Amino acid sequence: MRGVRTKDLCYQYASSGFSLQNINIEIDEGEFVLVTGASGCGKSTLAYCLSGVIPHCIKSGEMRGEVVVNGKNTRDVELNKLVKDVGIVLQNPESQIFGTTIEEDIAFGLENLCLSPNVIRDKVNEVLTFIGLEKVRGKNPYQLSGGEKQKLVIGSVLAMDPSILVLDEPVSNLDSFGAEVVLSTLVSLKNVGKTIVLIERRIEKVVSFVDRIIALDSGKVVADMSPRSFFKNRKLVEKLDVNPPQVVRLVYRLEESGVKMDDVPLTVEEFVRGLNGPYNKN
Amino acid sequence: MDPIIKTEKLCFSYDGASFAISDISLEIYRGEAVSIIGPNGSGKTTLVKHFNGLLKPTSGRVFVNGMDTRKTTTAELARTIGYVFQNPNHQIFSNTVLDEVVFGPKNVGFKDAEKLAIASLESVNLGDKVDASPFSLSLGEKERLAIASLLAMQPDILILDEPTTGQDYSTCLAIMNLASNLKRLGKTMILITHDMDVAAEWTDRVFVLSEGFLLRQGKPSEVFSDFDFLQSIHLSPPQMLKVGRLLGFESVYMSVDELAGRLKSEISQLYKSGIVFS
């Protein structure tokens, strides 16, 4: 099966309780899934499990159950074989950049995989074009803006051609422009068939692009559905301490005055379109 | 009324080659809640670090409560102006929460530092964590702890650098409510943020920076209504403003509550007459 699935996944860090409990999720190839929840709910732990970081890099806790990526069990396969199937982008771009120039950074992973220089060269060119950094290929990565740095990190992970990309709060430290830069890159990736698992709390801009929202609360999955169905459940949204888009909050307030709705708007345009009557004549 | 903070043609350069901020002249008045907004790299933090003397002007002058910052040390200024840095992990080092909060007031010479610390912790709702280790706190609690540490120094002015970034929704609300309370108690609040929603709802005036220049200042309702301006500096207006604009409203509604108020009566009228919102 292409994609990633977990079966009864549990994880316990050395000193505390279960960070993840009985997680059973299935993400198919080509889906764009948002994983969200309050801080401490286990989102990052899940990201690590899906990408093989647990159990290979983080060995201090105990993992039970299994994670299968493109048919491979993450426990049985070494990390440097898994990287061709799944890649992970972390929150802080500075700790993920290893090249002295932008193109060297993209080549880094490919060098580790011992590919021939010619193959590496082609791949680097391809990725540079895709992320739009080919004009600055020889520059020092630290001169880039925050959003561009994250784009570079995505590029360097992309170079190894994983079919699944996991991103752990990649835009939480970026300004709105940087966040847009990263998001549009993710949308382009979805359009070329990549599977994207995005862990985020800043969801206002993302919700209209994702296929599903998986919500975690204290290590358990409490929701796994389309964004519209998710936001229809106001109690759940509030319990999860997630900040819904302003238009959704607006709809909640209007509901209090008795206005029922069939479908939840995710964007400003949808909200306005949804209002019948005199407003639409403006 | 004299401004509590005033800058005159303030310029600063880190490396002597290019200016991080250029020619900024502004005034902030006692008791205001202002936000300094702009994209990353626009000079927001550089500007604000001049307020408490962490940076001294390359040219131009900065006055805080009448004092010229070039002639005053940061330690002296710390009695008037408290700067809560963006990442609480850059500040936390003590064994207990109480020790952490006592640090500041002790440094500036308060004899009843412990009392001030406890009061300050109560005001941020961390009164029950006095003996806990600060490292064991959650992200939201750490942010409140950082604010408490600076509050305990009894500053007249409090600067919050990106207090809501990375925080859960309830923590954001708690922090911004706290900021409003502090303003009500007479403190001057300065917020650095790139979150337009927060700036729109919680502050009286905004200063917009881009590439080191102060491009605009004014009430959020004025500044944020200029969509073209915002777009030119890669900022997007809060959704509520966009909705108001698309619906053709003349008044500007800055928050969900405000817009809901306007729409409520009108929509329930329409609803009653058979028009359904779908």
Place this chain on the structure above:
Amino acid sequence: MVLCTTIMVLSLVFNSPVFLVGLFLVVTSLLFVARVHREFFKRVKALASTVVMAFILWSLFYRWSLFNPSDSTEVILTIGPITLYRLGLIYAVSMPFRVLVMIGAPLLFFMTTTLSELVLAFARVGIPYRVAFTLGLSGKLVPLLENEFKTIKQAQTARGLELDKGGLVKRVRNYIPVLIPLTFRSLELSDQMSIAMETKGFAMKDERTFYKDIEMKRIDYLVVAFSLLALGLGISLRFFGVGIIA
């Protein structure tokens, strides 16, 4: 790299002002070629006061102690208890140039070689990639931690911490509120870095391919040969007493 080491050694070998000035000119011209002269002059400016002071000290208080004593110390000037020897003056002129060469040559090296080239050079020479890479990584970590250090210092200064006050013991204690957050941050950062490396396929083994490679081109061989020659010549000349004054 070899060239710069040669220059440094040569500057130690000779102490005639003529030679040292000559070396200084060589270094300066190379700096110009590499277009890094600005950096150099910045550093020199910072040291200018020290250099001038050293000049004065050396010329006024010169005494034979390290080299073969000679009786032909010409006295140029005597003001009260202070005697100005001719040798002293010469020494005072040449030493600053030696210092400048010692600053300029390494600077030349570091500013013209990128970290990755250095790492590659080590790897080519035979040092295992693991070691070379770790060195390179520390090179990257330093500026990152420097930034964190600055920020933490500022955050604590904003809480009234005064780092410059007090005697030695107090000053060390004052740094605790800076060092503890710094330690945690560096642990956090290095944790993230190691996860990032491993998920890019990095394993602590030595097989890898290189995207960009450095080669010993013809000119590199020439430079190395030339430097070794100059070094050999210099050392032998020294033995024959050339380039030394007294």
